[in-house]
Amino acid sequence: MADAEFEGSGQVAADELRLLIERAERLEEEKKGIADDIKDVFGEAKARGYDPKAIKKIMSIRKKKREEYQEEEAILEVYMQALGML
Incomplete structure (x- = not known):
């Protein structure tokens, strides 16, 4: 059984x-x-x-919370300034 x-x-x-x-x-x-x-x-x-790359970037940004995106942008700006890119 x-x-x-x-x-x-x-x-x-x-x-x-x-x-x-x-x-x-x-x-x-x-x-x-x-x-x-x-x-x-x-x-x-x-x-x-x-430009498909720009559209994909916009889609990526839209997926994030506003605060998360702003923080990433701030960090990116600091890094770019440090490298003399701005």
Whole structure:
């Protein structure tokens, strides 16, 4: 009886594992599709005369909290002044 329970739980675990793997594979495909869509947006922006690097920088800044961004900018300015770049 214990062997039957073990086999049964092993099958459930295998099914669960298979479902998790299939779900992760579907998400990877969706991620690839989204990455392709983002690449298309940057291509369109470039075709219209925008700088994709600048757009990516703006997106990076927008992800941060205002205080975090201001602190990074202040440190960057100090470093640039120290190197005679400002």
